[in-house]
Amino acid sequence: MVNLEEDSTNRVFKALSDSTRRKILQHISREDATVTEIARPFDVSGPAISKHLKILEEARLITRFKNGTTRRFKLNTEPLSEAQLVIQRLTSFWMTRLAHLDTFLENETKSSKNNG
Amino acid sequence: MDKSKTLSLLEIERELSASREAVFSALTQPEKMSQWFFGMDDGYSEAEVDLRIGGKYTVRMYLPNKELACAPHGEYLEIDPPQKLVFTWTAEGFVEHSVVTITLKESEKGTLLHLRHELPEEAVAEHRQGWIACSERLEAFTQSQQP
Numbered sequence: 528m529v530n531l532e533e534d535s536t537n538r539v540f541k542a543l544s545d546s547t548r549r550k551i552l553q554h555i556s557r558e559d560a561t562v563t564e565i566a567r568p569f570d571v572s573g574p575a576i577s578k579h580l581k582i583l584e585e586a587r588l589i590t591r592f593k594n595g596t597t598r599r600f601k602l603n604t605e606p607l608s609e610a611q612l613v614i615q616r617l618t619s620f621w622m623t624r625l626a627h628l629d630t631f632l633e634n635e636t637k638s639s640k641n642n643g
Numbered sequence: 644m645d646k647s648k649t650l651s652l653l654e655i656e657r658e659l660s661a662s663r664e665a666v667f668s669a670l671t672q673p674e675k676m677s678q679w680f681f682g683m684d685d686g687y688s689e690a691e692v693d694l695r696i697g698g699k700y701t702v703r704m705y706l707p708n709k710e711l712a713c714a715p716h717g718e719y720l721e722i723d724p725p726q727k728l729v730f731t732w733t734a735e736g737f738v739e740h741s742v743v744t745i746t747l748k749e750s751e752k753g754t755l756l757h758l759r760h761e762l763p764e765e766a767v768a769e770h771r772q773g774w775i776a777c778s779e780r781l782e783a784f785t786q787s788q789q790p
Contacts, residue, residue, distance in 0.1 A: 540651075614762075617738070618653055621758055624680060625657045628756075631679035632661035632669060 535587065539606045542586035547571070548579050552602065555589055559601045653760040663725035663747040666754045670728055670745065676702060686712065696722060700730065717743075738762055 542548055551565055566576040580600065583589045587606045591598055659666055669675045673690035681688035681704040692700045701716040713734050720742070721729035728745045732738065744759045 543651075614651055614653055617760065617762075618655065621653070621655050621760065625655065625756065625758070627679040627681075628666075628669060629657065629659050631675070632659055632665060635665065635669070635675075636661055 535606060538582075538586040539588065542582050542588055545579070545582075548583055551576075551579060551583065552588060555600055555602045559592075559594075559599045561597055561599050565600065651762040653758075653762070655758045657756050657758075658750055658752045658754070659756055660753045663749060663754045666747055666756060667725040667728070671722075671724075673700075680704065681712075694719065694722060696720065732760065 543552075547569060550568070554560060554565060554568070562573075562576060562580065565580070566573060569576065580589065584591065587603055589600045590603050591600050593599075661669075669679060671692060671694050673692040676690040676692070677688045680690065680702050686704060686706045688702050688704045690700065690702045692698070694700075696719055698719050699716065700719070701714060703711060704713045704715075706712050715732055715734040717731035717733055719728075719730050721727060721744075726747050730743055732741045732743045741763065742761045744761075746757045746759075748755045748757070
């Protein structure tokens with residue numbers, strides 16, 4: 528189970544590492560969209576957009592659904608929190624270290640004042 | 644795929660009531676690093692530092708029961724006292740070959756420390772196995788210390 532979760536986090540990271548895909552996500556987060564609508568702001572080929580969408584789908588950041596005869600994509604925010612969790616952990620790691628650095632420096636200043 | 648692409652960026656600022664020289668020294672002198680890095684209330688650490696460009700550092704972070712929790716290590720990329728320190732940061736299973744840039748600016752209180760941790764795409768992707776080993780061990784312990 529743990530490995531499955533780790534794999535999916537890697538896919539989320541990979542998906543988010545590209546600026547075009549981040550823009551696609553921003554677009555879809557505002558409203559559901561078709562492939563044509565998603566491709567419109569970008570100066571890239573149809574297959575290139577399809578490839579980006581596939582990567583986003585594999586990361587479960589977007590899901591496709593049928594609306595009548597058209598296929599549309601919508602955002603799935605659930606895996607995002609996994610990626611953010613990793614960053615959050617590292618942030619809390621550094622916050623704790625820097626709080627300790629602060630305490631250390633305060634003690635150091637006090638003891639140097641006491642000594643002279 | 645472009646390997647240099649930045650996966651993620653973590654930025655933290657903290658004001659410290661000490662001169663930039665004192666902060667820089669605490670960031671780079673092993674006997675000082677081992678005191679603040681993990682040596683407050685949550686364990687103890689040992690630091691080894693070869694402070695020169697390309698020189699290596701290691702901080703071994705131990706839990707009070709002497710179990711090694713984490714051992715971040717890396718290489719100095721830029722050393723510009725008392726204003727800038729850049730080093731790679733690897734902790735097995737945590738992240739690999741990420742880059743930490745610390746800049747120190749004079750402030751009213753003393754020093755404004757800015758820490759920027761860049762995580763390239765491959766830093767996390769292939770080395771997730773020990774993430775739990777490192778970060779969760781620390782986290783679990785920190786939580787157990789809270790009242």
